Every structure is written in structure tokens, then in C-alpha cells.
Amino acid sequence: MEPESGTLPSRSPSQFFLNLSRNLLLAYQSFGVVYGDLSTSPLYVYRSVFFGDLTDYQTPDAIFGAFSLIFWTLTLIPLLKYVFIVLSADDNGEGGTIALYSLLCRHAKFSLLPNQQAADEELLSYKYGPSQPTSQSPSPLKRFLEKHKKLRTALLIVVLLGASMVIGDGVITPAISVMSAVSGLQVQGVGLELSHGTVLLFACVILIGLFALQHTGTQRVAIVFAPIVILWLISICGIGLYNIIHWNPKIVYALSPHYIIKFFRETGRAGWLSLGGVLLSITGTEAMFADLGHFTAFSIRLAFVAAVYPCLVIQYMGQAAYLSKNITSIQDSFYKSIPEPVFWPVFVIATLASVVGSQAIISATFSIVKQCHALGCFPRVKIVHTSKHMFGQIYIPEINWILMVLTLLIAVGFQDTTLVGHAYGLACMTVMFITTFLMALVITFVWQKHIAYATIFLVFAFIEGIYLSAAIMKVPQGGWVSLLLAFVFMVIMYVWHYGTRKKYNHDLHNKVSLKWLLGLGPSLGIVRVPGIGLIYSELATGVPPIFSHFVTNLPAFHNVLVFVCVKHVPVPFVLPEERFLIGRICPRPYRMYRCIVRYGYKDIQRDDGNFENQLIQSIAEFIQMEAVEPRLSTSENTSFDGRMAVISTRSNTTLTVSDQLDSTSSAIQSSKSLMLQRLRSDYDDENPQIRRRQVRFQLPSSGPVMDDAVRDELLQLIQAKEAGVAYIMGHSYVKARRSSSYLKKLVIDIGYSFLRKNCRGPAVALHIPHISLIEVGMIYYV
Numbered sequence: 001m002e003p004e005s006g007t008l009p010s011r012s013p014s015q016f017f018l019n020l021s022r023n024l025l026l027a028y029q030s031f032g033v034v035y036g037d038l039s040t041s042p043l044y045v046y047r048s049v050f051f052g053d054l055t056d057y058q059t060p061d062a063i064f065g066a067f068s069l070i071f072w073t074l075t076l077i078p079l080l081k082y083v084f085i086v087l088s089a090d091d092n093g094e095g096g097t098i099a100l101y102s103l104l105c106r107h108a109k110f111s112l113l114p115n116q117q118a119a120d121e122e123l124l125s126y127k128y129g130p131s132q133p134t135s136q137s138p139s140p141l142k143r144f145l146e147k148h149k150k151l152r153t154a155l156l157i158v159v160l161l162g163a164s165m166v167i168g169d170g171v172i173t174p175a176i177s178v179m180s181a182v183s184g185l186q187v188q189g190v191g192l193e194l195s196h197g198t199v200l201l202f203a204c205v206i207l208i209g210l211f212a213l214q215h216t217g218t219q220r221v222a223i224v225f226a227p228i229v230i231l232w233l234i235s236i237c238g239i240g241l242y243n244i245i246h247w248n249p250k251i252v253y254a255l256s257p258h259y260i261i262k263f264f265r266e267t268g269r270a271g272w273l274s275l276g277g278v279l280l281s282i283t284g285t286e287a288m289f290a291d292l293g294h295f296t297a298f299s300i301r302l303a304f305v306a307a308v309y310p311c312l313v314i315q316y317m318g319q320a321a322y323l324s325k326n327i328t329s330i331q332d333s334f335y336k337s338i339p340e341p342v343f344w345p346v347f348v349i350a351t352l353a354s355v356v357g358s359q360a361i362i363s364a365t366f367s368i369v370k371q372c373h374a375l376g377c378f379p380r381v382k383i384v385h386t387s388k389h390m391f392g393q394i395y396i397p398e399i400n401w402i403l404m405v406l407t408l409l410i411a412v413g414f415q416d417t418t419l420v421g422h423a424y425g426l427a428c429m430t431v432m433f434i435t436t437f438l439m440a441l442v443i444t445f446v447w448q449k450h451i452a453y454a455t456i457f458l459v460f461a462f463i464e465g466i467y468l469s470a471a472i473m474k475v476p477q478g479g480w481v482s483l484l485l486a487f488v489f490m491v492i493m494y495v496w497h498y499g500t501r502k503k504y505n506h507d508l509h510n511k512v513s514l515k516w517l518l519g520l521g522p523s524l525g526i527v528r529v530p531g532i533g534l535i536y537s538e539l540a541t542g543v544p545p546i547f548s549h550f551v552t553n554l555p556a557f558h559n560v561l562v563f564v565c566v567k568h569v570p571v572p573f574v575l576p577e578e579r580f581l582i583g584r585i586c587p588r589p590y591r592m593y594r595c596i597v598r599y600g601y602k603d604i605q606r607d608d609g610n611f612e613n614q615l616i617q618s619i620a621e622f623i624q625m626e627a628v629e630p631r632l633s634t635s636e637n638t639s640f641d642g643r644m645a646v647i648s649t650r651s652n653t654t655l656t657v658s659d660q661l662d663s664t665s666s667a668i669q670s671s672k673s674l675m676l677q678r679l680r681s682d683y684d685d686e687n688p689q690i691r692r693r694q695v696r697f698q699l700p701s702s703g704p705v706m707d708d709a710v711r712d713e714l715l716q717l718i719q720a721k722e723a724g725v726a727y728i729m730g731h732s733y734v735k736a737r738r739s740s741s742y743l744k745k746l747v748i749d750i751g752y753s754f755l756r757k758n759c760r761g762p763a764v765a766l767h768i769p770h771i772s773l774i775e776v777g778m779i780y781y782v
Contacts (some may be wrong), residue, residue, distance in 0.1 A: 023296060023302060024302070028226055029226055030294075031226040032224075032226035032228065032356055033287075034287050034288055034300060035287070036358075037287060037361055038285060038312075039236075039311070040232070040350070041281050042236055042281075042315045042334055043180035043354070044280065045277065045280045046066065046320075047277075047332075047418055048277030048417075048418050048425075049066050050062075050330045053269070057270060059327070060325075061262065062267065064259045065254070065262055065263020065271070067254045067319075068259040068263065069260055073467075074281060074309065074313065077432065078285045079305070079309060085457070089442050090297065095289040096289060096368070100435070102570040104155075106570050108145065110152050110155055112497075123574060123578055124575060139444070139451075141451070156377075160372075163371075164486040165431045166290070166368045167369065168485035168486050168489070169424070170362055172410065173361040174361070174362065174403075175420055176420045176421055177354035177357050178203045178351075178358060179203045179411060180354065181350045182351060183332070184335040184343075185198075185347075186199050196415065204411060204412065208404065215400075228349065229353055232349050233308065234311075235345075240311075240318025241314060242339060243321045243322045244314070244318050247325045248320075248325055254317075254320065273474075276470040279467045279471060284361075285428070286431050286435065287360060288304065290367075291364065365399065366400075367394070370396070375497075376568070377493045377494070377497045378493055378496060379758075379760075381396050381760060382397055382760055383395075410423075418478075422475075422477050422478035427485075432464055433464045433468055437461065443457055491751075492755065498747060499747070499748060499752030507537065510545045511539065511541075511543055512547055512548045514542075514585075516548075517586055517590075524590075527555060527557075529558060529559065531559070531720055531723040531726060532717075532721060533725075534562050534615075535550075535564065536728065536768075539563075539565060540596055544563070546728075558726065560717060561592045562592075562593045562595055562615065563593070564596075564597065565595070565596045566597045566599070568601055569598050569599070570601070571600045572600045572601060573603055574598045574600045578598070580595060580615070580646070581598065582594070582596075591717075596644065612721075616718075617697075618647040620697075623710055623713055655698065655714070656699070656700050697721060699715065699718070726772055726773075727769070727773045728774045728775075729775050730777075731775040731778070734756070735749055736749050763775075
């Protein structure tokens with residue numbers, strides 16, 4: 001299952017060369033985004049391998065064995081597992097643990113939030129990949145996992161652990177990359193021989209500058225990222241070749257796995273513990289899959305196989321050749337293996353490459369936080385779009401400054417790249433292990449292969465488990481940082497998801513009875529005033545309890561009501577023409593509608609100031625469609641809820657739209673109070689960046705004959721829009737019931753409440769103008 005542009009066969013020679021040139025360009029760009037982290041690993045790998053008990057085995061044979069381990073690790077995991085297998089498990093071209101979880105939620109009922117609808121399965125991107133025939137019964141394993149909620153919860157925790165480790169990488173990678181790069185300044189006999197404190201201060205200055213520039217976005221410097229990494233790869237490849245030829249050409253024999261057996265035979269337990277350093281040679285591999293959405297599988301494969309893999313192998317081989325003749329230089333093996341005439345140019349390139357690698361993982365951290373928020377697993381944060389031209393480039397101020405503080409604490413606290421490397425290796429290997437586990441489920445449930453194929457793939461889990469066991473043994477020596485960071489972020493994500501799910505279930509079980517609404521009559525027992533009321537709720541079906549709370553406490557309500565639900569579906573993107581799902585809640589005289597606005601986990605909710613206009617157009621199109629399509633207007637189903645239609649605002653022909661100038665008709669102006677007009681004008685002046693487009697809707701003067709009831713309803717809709725739009729939201733307080741356990745009270749009353757109070761408000765996250773916002777206080781006992 002490849003992305004469409006990742007395959008070479010084409011219909012014509014011109015199309016073939018077009019695809020080839022596009023993939024070559026993407027392969028070039030991938031060097032700066034994907035491979036910055038992986039390509040800078042030679043700066044610190046051998047130092048980390050020969051740490052601890054292995055210092056007693058610093059012999060040429062041990063050097064040969066260490067290189068053989070690094071070579072086969074690079075071959076088995078990045079090359080064989082990721083390049084040839086994992087890159088094929090994309091979700092509409094997207095990769096990463098969230099993409100794998102999204103695929104699983106679409107092909108099995110693994111999601112814990114019950115807000116999915118049958119209409120979501122009609123999305124174009126939802127159907128991506130093979131679909132299971134209806135006549136084929138689900139596998140016993142699939143039924144077993146779907147039946148037990150605890151197993152689905154465990155699966156979510158595993159995914160959150162993987163996401164937490166990626167966020168932890170965003171803290172550790174800049175620290176180890178920059179510290180390793182600038183360590184060349186204190187190499188005796190080669191660098192400036194600066195003191196350790198001076199070098200650490202220099203590294204902290206670079207790190208502060210790196211995080212301080214994040215708000216400008218990467219597009220301004222991204223153009224130089226790829227040349228820097230390519231120049232870096234050429235440099236380390238050339239140095240590696242020089243060291244092989246100059247110091248020990250026999251190092252090529254170490255490509256044989258025989259030296260691995262010999263290495264473990266001689267070193268025993270110390271050799272097994274050294275695997276925690278060996279795995280640092282593949283840190284950054286997960287970026288090949290996580291950044292798949294920006295490129296194609298073929299371009300990432302091409303860049304790795306043609307350049308990254310051979311350059312890294314030659315560099316590690318060259319370092320091993322140098323160390324086999326200079327055993328005492330292990331602590332500074334990379335910089336001491338550089339020929340003196342090219343030391344400073346390589347040092348500069350290494351520093352720049354480490355910044356590039358750090359930038360890539362920081363951007364990936366922003367992306368993973370945004371995706372977790374879309375799945376309901378992360379508190380609301382401010383998302384800033386840093387590029388108008390490149391989709392997906394975002395900046396999250398809160399996360400950026402938290403990452404900077406934590407990175408500086410690690411750099412200053414440890415002051416040793418070897419200890420930081422232990423934490424780094426544990427985080428990266430945990431993510432790879434989780435990816436292997438999720439891939440086995442994808443092979444079974446998504447690709448619909450026999451379970452034997454998944455079992456064979458789990459061989460990688462066995463190999464990674466060995467590395468992971470060695471990394472876990474390094475927990476007392478720095479590895480605890482990864483566990484602590486992952487634990488903190490995972491607790492935040494799970495507490496937020498748990499509280500969100502409990503609140504949703506409370507709304508679901510306390511929905512307003514439709515029979516009660518129908519008994520009130522079209523007036524709902526209150527005065528219906530001109531205007532449109534947009535009632536926001538997380539419910540995709542039914543009327544939320546906030547509505548009854550509002551109606552019973554206020555004597556008036558708008559004559560047109562729209563229940564708006566903004567929800568995320570388990571797909572990366574939703575096409576604009578599929579975004580709006582419109583339906584009717586009660587019979588036509590009630591003028592009550594439902595609008596579900598759907599986003600994918602990588603979609604960007606932009607405040608373009610045109611949401612109200614798109615909503616009115618969509619409702620008008622639905623009213624017209626309902627009159628001509630019996631399946632929408634039939635009265636056989638007396639529920640008057642649940643019948644929804646996908647409305648594309650691009651094809652709207654029901655209403656004509658014209659820009660509303662300042663000299664608007666007096667009828668429109670008179671319907672609004674002068675005070676409200678003045679307040680709205682002041683608000684627009686204070687917020688020029690989100691000024692909303694003022695338009696006027698009219699019924700078309702020509703066209704097919706329109707039913708009188710439809711025309712009357714459309715006219716009321718237009719008049720309500722001209723009278724004004726109000727946004728109604730619940731200002732909720734979530735508390736645990738008195739009978740709840742102490743743990744639940746701790747999670748809800750303290751943890752979830754703290755996160756809700758300190759995250760962005762829902763109105764701000766949904767770009768609702770506060771001048772038109774009405775909040776209704778409610779207490780939820782869950």
C-alpha cells in the first residue's frame with residue numbers, strides 16, 4: 001500500500017520522468033527535514049558504546065565487534081524494517097504512531113470516544129486502503145479486542161506512551177546534538193581546548209537561540225537545511241574513507257557478523273549493556289516514518305539507500321579503523337579522527353547539522369502535540385501557522401518554551417553527552433518498539449494478512465527488545481530522564497482524555513428528550529427573537545443538556561437555532577467539500593438544525609472569518625436539497641434527528657452572495673442596536689487580523705420555481721442572519737461524584753480541573769468572537 005506518488009510505474013514516458021523528477025526533488029528536500037538527526041549520530045556513538053563495564057575491553061577486536069554491531073543494526077532496523085516495510089503503512093500519505101492508530105480505529109472499533117458516525121465512513125480519505133468485504137466475518141482476535149474495553153484502553157496508553165516518548169525526544173535531541181557538536185572546542189591538540197564550563201555555556205547560547213527563533217517558522221531557513229546535511233554527509237563519508245585507507249583497511253572484514261559473535265563471547269554481560277550505546281546509531285530513524293506526510297515513500301527510500309546509509313556505514317567504519325590504532329581516543333573519537341587541515345570546516349558543518357537535526361525534532365514535537373489534541377488526548381494550546389505557503393508548519397508557544405527550559409535543565413544538569421545519550425536511546429528504542437507492535441496489528445486488521453505475517457514481523461520486536469533491555473539497564477545512569485518525561489506527558493494526556501470522555505458520556509446520557517421539545521411546540525414555550533443562535537456542543541447526535549438549562553433560565557431564544565459540533569475524525573485530512581454535515585433536529589416550523597464540522601487529525605482550523613457565511617450557505621443548500629430528495633424529508637422516521645447530508649459550500653447555488661458595504665440598507669441597520677454596532681466596530685478595530693467578511697445573502701431572482709415553504713424558510717434564515725449571530729457555549733465545571741474513588745477524585749477534581757483552568761478556552765480555540773459569545777455555566781458530576 002504505497003502513496004500514489006511513491007511508485008514508479010506510469011502510463012507514459014513523460015509522466016514517468018515527471019514523477020521521477022518530483023521524487024528526486026523531494027528526496028533532496030528530505031535530507032534537511034528527515035535525516036538531520038540520524039546523520040549526526042556519529043558524533044557520540046562510539047563514546048557511548050565504550051562506557052561503563054566495556055572500558056575494560058578497549059581492544060582492536062572489540063572495536064571491530066562494535067562496528068559490526070552498528071552496521072547490522074543500521075541494516076536490519078532502518079533499512080529492512082522501515083525502508084522496505086513500515087513506510088508502506090501510510091495513512092493517506094501520513095506516517096507515525098498516530099497515523100497507525102488512526103488506521104486501526106477506522107478498520108476496527110478501537111476508539112474510546114463514541115462520537116463516530118456512519119457518515120464519517122463515507123469520507124474519501126476514510127476509505128483509503130483495502131476494505132474488508134461485508135461477507136467476511138471479523139477475525140476472532142479483532143472481536144476479542146473490540147469486546148474488551150480494557151484492551152482498547154491499553155492500546156490507547158501504548159499509543160500515548162509512544163507520543164510521549166516523541167515529545168521527550170524533542171527535549172533530549174537538541175541537548176545531545178548541540179553538546180556533542182560543540183564538544184570539539186575542548187579536544188586537546190586539535191580544538192581551542194576551552195574549559196568544560198565555557199563549552200557548556202556556548203551550547204546553552206545556541207539552544208536558547210534555536211528555541212527563540214521558532215516563532216519565525218522554518219520556511220525562512222529551510223532552504224539551507226538540505227545543503228547543510230548533504231555537505232555534512234559528504235564530509236563524514238570523505239573522512240571515513242580517509243581513515244579506512246590511512247589507518248586500517250582490514251576493517252572491511254568487520255562487515256561479517258562473525259565479529260558480533262566474537263564480541264559477545266569476549267565481553268559477555270558488558271557487551272550486552274553496550275547495546276544501549278549501539279542503538280544511538282539509529283536514533284532519528286523514526287523520523288523517516290513520522291515525516292512521511294511531507295514527502296513520498298519513494299523519495300525517503302531513495303535518499304536513505306543512495307546517500308544516508310552508505311555515508312553512515314563508511315563513517316562508522318572509518319572511525320573504527322582509526323580507533324583500532326588509537327584506542328585511547330575513544331572519548332573524542334569523531335573529532336580526533338578528522339585530519340587537522342579540515343578540522344574547523346568540519347566543526348562548523350557539524351554544529352550547523354546538529355541545529356538542523358534539532359529543528360526537525362522540535363517541529364515534529366509541535367506536530368505530534370497537535371495530532372494528540374485532535375484525538376482528544378492533549379489540552380488545548382495556541383497553534384500559530386508560520387507559513388502561508390507550506391501546509392503543516394506550525395508553532396506552539398507554550399510547548400516551545402517548556403521544551404527550551406527542559407532542554408537547558410538537561411544540558412546543565414548532566415553536562416555529559418554519554419548520560420544524555422542513555423536517556424535518548426531509551427526514548428527512541430521505545431518508540432520503535434511501539435511502532436513494531438502497532439505495525440503487527442496493521443498487518444492483521446488493515447492489510448488483512450494472515451496472522452502468520454504479523455508474527456514474522458514481530459521478529460523485529462524481539463531484536464528491538466534486546467536493545468531495549470540494555471537501554472533499560474542504563475536507567476540509573478541517565479535513562480530515568482526519558483521515563484520521567486514520558487510519564488509526565490503521558491499522565492497529562494491520559495487525564496485530559498479521561499476527563500473529556502467522562503464529560504462526553506455525561507452529555508450523551510443526559511440529552512434533552514426530543515419528545516419534550518416536540519411537546520413544547522415550535523415556539524419552545526418561550527419568545528423567539530430575531531437572529532441565529534449557534535449552540536456549540538461536543539455531541540454529534542441529540543440535543544445537549546446545556547440547551548434545556550438555557551431555555552429554563554431565560555425567557556427568550558433566537559428564532560433560528562443551529563447545534564454546532566466541531567469534531568475530529570480518524571483521518572489525516574477532510575476535504576473542504578466534505579467538511580460540513582447538515583441535518584434537521586425537529587420539524588420544519590421549529591427552525592432547528594444540526595451542523596457537524598469535521599476535521600482530520602492533521603487539519604488546521606484556520607480563522608478566515610468566513611465560518612458564519614459558509615454555515616448559512618450550507619444550511620440553505622440543505623433546505624433546498626431536502627425539498628427535492630425524499631430520503632431527507634420523509635416523515636416515516638419520527639425522530640427528526642440523525643438524518644444528515646454532506647453539503648459542499650463550493651457548489652452553493654441556493655443563495656446569491658454580495659459584499660455588504662458600509663452603506664447597508666436601513667432595514668438591516670435598524671435591526672441592530674447602535675450600542676451593539678459600536679461594540680462590534682470597536683472589536684473589529686482591535687482585532688484587524690480576524691476581521692470577518694461582511695456579506696449579504698439574497699434569493700436568486702431567476703432559476704427554477706421554488707416551493708413556497710422552502711422560500712419562506714430561506715427568507716427567515718436570511719433575515720435571522722442579518723439580525724445577528726450569537727454563539728452559545730457551556731462554561732462547564734467537571735467534578736467527580738461523592739461516591740467516586742479517591743483516585744478518580746484526584747484525577748477529575750485536581751488533575752483535569754487544573755488542566756482545564758490553565759489551557760486555552762474552547763471559545764478561543766474555536767475562534768469564536770467574544771463580542772458575540774454567551775456562556776452558560778454548568779456543573780458536571782461524572
